[in-house]
Amino acid sequence: xxxxxxxxxxxxxxxxxxxxxxxxxxxxxxxxxxxxxxxxxxxxxxxxxxxxxxxxxxxxxxxxxxxxxxxxxxxxxxxxxxxxxxxxxxxxxxxxxxxxxxxxxxxxxxxxxxxxxxxxxxxxxxxxxxxxxxxxxxxxxxxxxxxxxxxxxxxxxxxxxxxxxxxxxxxxxxxxxxxxxxxxxxxxxxxxxxxxxxxxxxxxxxxxxxxxxxxxxxxxxxxxxxxxxxxxxxxxxxxxxxxxxxxxxxxxxxxxxxxxxxxxxxxxxxxxxxxxxxxxxxxxxxxxxxxxxxxxxxxxxxxxxxxxxxxxxxxx
Amino acid sequence: xxxxxxxxxxxxxxxxxxxxxxxxxxxxxxxxxxxxxxxxxxxxxxxxxxxxxxxxxxxxxxxxxxxxxxxxxxxxxxxxxxxxxxxxxxxxxxxxxxxxxxxxxxxxxxxxxxxxxxxxxxxxxxxxxxxxxxxxxxxxxxxxxxxxxxxxxxxxxxxxxxxxxxxxxxxxxxxxxxxxxxxxxxxxxxxxxxxxxxxxxxxxxxxxxxxxxxxxxxxxxxxxxxxxxxxxxxxxxxxxxxxxxxxxxxxxxxxxxxxxxxxxxxxxxxxxxxxxxxxxxxxxxxxxxxxxxxxxxxxxxxxxxxxxxxxxxxxxxxxxxxxx
Numbered sequence: 001x002x003x004x005x006x007x008x009x010x011x012x013x014x015x016x017x018x019x020x021x022x023x024x025x026x027x028x029x030x031x032x033x034x035x036x037x038x039x040x041x042x043x044x045x046x047x048x049x050x051x052x053x054x055x056x057x058x059x060x061x062x063x064x065x066x067x068x069x070x071x072x073x074x075x076x077x078x079x080x081x082x083x084x085x086x087x088x089x090x091x092x093x094x095x096x097x098x099x100x101x102x103x104x105x106x107x108x109x110x111x112x113x114x115x116x117x118x119x120x121x122x123x124x125x126x127x128x129x130x131x132x133x134x135x136x137x138x139x140x141x142x143x144x145x146x147x148x149x150x151x152x153x154x155x156x157x158x159x160x161x162x163x164x165x166x167x168x169x170x171x172x173x174x175x176x177x178x179x180x181x182x183x184x185x186x187x188x189x190x191x192x193x194x195x196x197x198x199x200x201x202x203x204x205x206x207x208x209x210x211x212x213x214x215x216x217x218x219x220x221x222x223x224x225x226x227x228x229x230x231x232x233x234x235x236x237x238x239x240x241x242x243x244x245x246x247x248x249x250x251x252x253x254x255x256x257x258x259x260x261x262x263x264x265x266x267x268x269x270x271x272x273x274x275x276x277x278x279x280x281x282x283x284x285x286x287x288x289x290x291x292x293x294x295x296x297x298x299x300x301x302x303x304x305x306x307x308x309x310x311x312x313x314x315x316x
Numbered sequence: 317x318x319x320x321x322x323x324x325x326x327x328x329x330x331x332x333x334x335x336x337x338x339x340x341x342x343x344x345x346x347x348x349x350x351x352x353x354x355x356x357x358x359x360x361x362x363x364x365x366x367x368x369x370x371x372x373x374x375x376x377x378x379x380x381x382x383x384x385x386x387x388x389x390x391x392x393x394x395x396x397x398x399x400x401x402x403x404x405x406x407x408x409x410x411x412x413x414x415x416x417x418x419x420x421x422x423x424x425x426x427x428x429x430x431x432x433x434x435x436x437x438x439x440x441x442x443x444x445x446x447x448x449x450x451x452x453x454x455x456x457x458x459x460x461x462x463x464x465x466x467x468x469x470x471x472x473x474x475x476x477x478x479x480x481x482x483x484x485x486x487x488x489x490x491x492x493x494x495x496x497x498x499x500x501x502x503x504x505x506x507x508x509x510x511x512x513x514x515x516x517x518x519x520x521x522x523x524x525x526x527x528x529x530x531x532x533x534x535x536x537x538x539x540x541x542x543x544x545x546x547x548x549x550x551x552x553x554x555x556x557x558x559x560x561x562x563x564x565x566x567x568x569x570x571x572x573x574x575x576x577x578x579x580x581x582x583x584x585x586x587x588x589x590x591x592x593x594x595x596x597x598x599x600x601x602x603x604x605x606x607x608x609x610x611x612x613x614x615x616x617x618x619x620x621x622x623x624x625x626x627x628x629x630x631x632x633x634x635x636x637x638x639x640x
Binding site for chain 1: 339365370371373375376377378379380381382383384385386387388389391406407410411414416417418419420421422423453454456475476477478
């Protein structure tokens with residue numbers, strides 16, 4: 001992925017998430033969703049570092065991760081609308097989509113819930129020597145779950161080809177990191193397991209990519225897992241309907257100054273020969289793609305209620 | 317003659333020889349051979365890559381197994397005492413049970429769990445906790461009561477494509493049954509077994525309680541009361557058809573369960589029978605189960621918590637002789 005591809009993916013994610021917020025406010029979709037506006041560079045930086053065949057697990061805030069690895073916005077939007085054409089045929093909703101063909105083993109509605117699962121994917125890669133590395137994305141809130149400790153200990157002990165990327169967006173729902181973490185320097189947790197832990201500016205896509213690539217290379221060489229902390233900021237609320245009364249508008253305005261898309265844009269504009277019109281055209285294309293996704297979702301059939309119990313078990 | 321333990325060990329080994337995707341994970345299952353000795357000798361044959369000792373991290377070990385299963389391996393996890401499965405309920409309930417329904421990812425996982433009391437291990441090493449899982453669609457639950465079923469059900473579990481909770485009652489481990497050199501055939505899930513035929517009263521149970529019910533049926537027969545004994549073999553799927561037929565046959569039903577009576581799976585069985593066969597019942601359905609208290613360590617107190625053969629015989633007799 002070059003800068004342009006990264007930029008396009010980040011803008012696509014932004015447009016998708018803005019559309020999700022809009023669709024909720026218009027009452028066109030139901031349930032809940034956690035959008036990742038402001039965190040697009042983490043998703044795209046990881047995707048840019050992955051090789052074909054690698055795997056990814058995600059969080060409850062997973063739309064961006066999924067889009068970054070190439071998910072179809074139409075099928076994602078159909079899932080948001082609860083339609084039969086959605087990635088989970090309307091059974092998963094915002095927090096539960098997967099496409100193993102893309103190496104995307106699922107967003108997960110349980111905080112830290114995919115960490116051991118990711119270890120298992122990595123164990124398979126290690127046992128069968130497939131060369132695959134697994135990236136497990138978590139949030140800062142997940143760092144306080146017991147599974148964080150159990151999984152990192154096991155991954156380090158067994159030298160699993162795993163990279164844990166912690167998207168530190170400063171808030172676990174309404175709880176700021178300082179109120180939830182005894183040590184807010186999350187990357188230091190790596191030392192507890194004898195593995196590398198590094199912190200990068202999660203709003204700079206190249207920095208995320210470089211850090212994840214380093215960790216992937218180490219994992220692929222058989223040297224075991226790493227912890228990469230990406231410092232970012234959740235510009236929207238935790239979920240739809242979050243009034244964000246726990247933080248100031250000044251803080252948010254300040255965070256908007258550091259948001260990743262404009263930063264990448266500024267950097268690319270500074271390069272000689274860049275064409276400002278190209279950025280606007282990119283945004284227009286992304287908006288058109290999301291509009292088409294919404295049209296696809298709305299035109300798709302609803303799942304048949306008679307099928308509700310189908311697929312509880314896989315065919316033995 | 318083979319013990320329940322040996323039947324399970326031989327089945328694990330045979331499946332591991334047959335399918336290189338099968339591997340074992342658990343605490344102290346390698347050199348130690350497992351807390352109950354089930355995996356003794358397997359490390360020597362299959363090596364540490366396929367007989368994996370894990371740290372004491374039930375949540376991570378179950379979650380890791382789920383991930384390995386999702387990627388195409390066939391993990392068999394041992395939870396040292398079923399009581400410890402509480403530490404991994406999230407992974408089973410929120411991930412294993414939902415992987416196929418939501419994501420269409422098969423999860424061929426077996427979680428073996430030694431269950432039950434009777435050995436004085438106290439409140440955190442003696443429980444039968446299948447009730448935590450019977451209400452979670454997406455999980456299968458097998459609960460054999462003898463060595464042939466232990467092997468047959470385990471074969472089915474290990475060759476399937478779904479998460480299976482496999483209950484191994486600790487008091488069954490040392491018991492012996494006549495079994496040939498070859499493994500018994502696989503036992504399909506969802507087929508209860510009539511282990512004793514009778515027309516006066518129907519006893520329904522699973523796991524060790526089904527073993528006790530069979531012993532009780534022999535005593536009852538000697539006293540002239542013929543009991544129909546139904547061994548569920550699997551709780552999920554549940555063979556309602558066989559249960560209902562057995563209830564209709566005698567009109568008198570005693571459900572025997574090891575855990576506390578409140579919220580036990582016996583209540584589900586009673587309801588299914590009542591819904592389908594209330595017109596055939598000659599007496600209220602009766603449940604014999606533990607009292608609503610934790611399992612104490614003292615031998616006499618523990619015995620007061622677990623149905624015994626004598627208690628089953630007495631309850632069955634009372635039910636058979638009741639005039640309603």
